[in-house]
Amino acid sequence: MSRGFRLDEAKRQGEKLAVDEGNTSFPVDLFAIASKREITIEAIKDAAPGVSAMLLRVGDTYGIFYSTAIPSRGFQRFSIAHELGHYFLEGHVDQIPFDGGIHASRAGTFCRDVFEQEADSFASGLLMPSRLFKRALNGFEDGLAAVKGLAGLCQTSLTATAIRYAELTEAASAVIVSTGKTVDFACMSPAMKSFAKLTWLRPGDLLPKGTLTANFNAQRDQFDEAERNDETELRLWLDGTRSRDVLEEVIGLGRYGKTLTVLTCPDAGGDGEDEEEEDSLRESWTPHF
Ligand SMILES: [Zn+2]
Structure with missing residues (x-):
């Protein structure tokens, strides 16, 4: 499977999730999607430099920490959506590295790792599903x-x-x-x-x-x-x-x-x-x- 195809597919899955979860207007409710899976989302002030968010894994339980070092709500939401990508996309939780149960991400940095790119692509689709986006664009x-x-x-x-x-x-x-x-x-x-x-x-x-x-x-x-x-x-x-x-x-x-x-x-x-x-x-x- 080519990288381009994988990224498009990840984006489609993000869009599908937004629609399946009943988002018919903006903004897409990330917290509702997470809480349905009992994933807690918390802000942290002291993430390592460059780390936008982290996915925590303890057994089958997941949580997301997002950094407030960059005070842009849009950036923070993208970082949360990126971690949801790791959670929802097939193979991610088995293949991305977890260090002591923590996977640290640098969302939106155009990193070359295909899993990170897929999670960014998923985040873009989830936050901006095409049909809603095109309608709003008009x-x-x-x-x-x-x-x-x-x-x-x-x-x-x-x-x-x-x-x-x-x-x-x-x-x-x-x-x-x-x-x-x-x-x-x-x-x-x-x-x-x-x-x-x-x-x-x-x-x-x-x-x-x-x-x-x-x-x-x-x-x-x-x-x-x-x-x-x-x-x-x-x-x-x-x-x-x-x-x-x-x-x-x-x-x-x-x-x-x-x-x-x-x-x-x-x-x-x-x-x-x-x-x-x-x-x-x-x-x-x-x-x-
Ligand atoms: Zn990541």
Whole structure:
């Protein structure tokens, strides 16, 4: 089984759990899911540096400790959902290392271990099931407004929400997280991929010079949470693409000097506004199963 397939499957299982447990609106209730399995969830202040949460195992009894070192509710919820992933995903509790009955995780750090990646994928699906997420997405303007709005609804971090947004939006959109001059990671929505048949930024690449993001990062201080936006050309970001307008929105993530960039092409996929309106009308009249 390929890694990509395993990660998709983990995400589907997270989504399925959210739906099976009766979550019909956001935020998904992690505590209800845990308490049904008699898994206790507790906050701790003194976790080891970098540890986001821990799964405790005593015989067949499980518990979750999550760290409050990073005071973001969204990050903490992702960390809890990650541990639930280890609990629910097949094979995890038998294969992940437990040291004295404790498995320590570093959720959302893009670690290469497949079990950790699967647990992150599960967490994303559990906290942001696709059908609910897509329905909520229609209530926001494309771009950073949608990411912020959805993060508020789902109680998820801006970064995790932006990644999910890029997966599920119909807009031509790209999401980039960067530090200083360097790209941490980048992902594109399917519509953006369809007209960007070219190499996209990889982790460790330099940010393209002259972009709002590169300039913002050159000036920002570590704790900056400022927002900027600029109407620019996609060509600045993607070599070889034909000239196309793009809105570049940038926000400082306020810790470790990271920056989130959302690129949105306003005329994606040739969808006129009328067509979009028709679509959303059709959507509201179509039953979902
Ligand atoms: Zn883990």
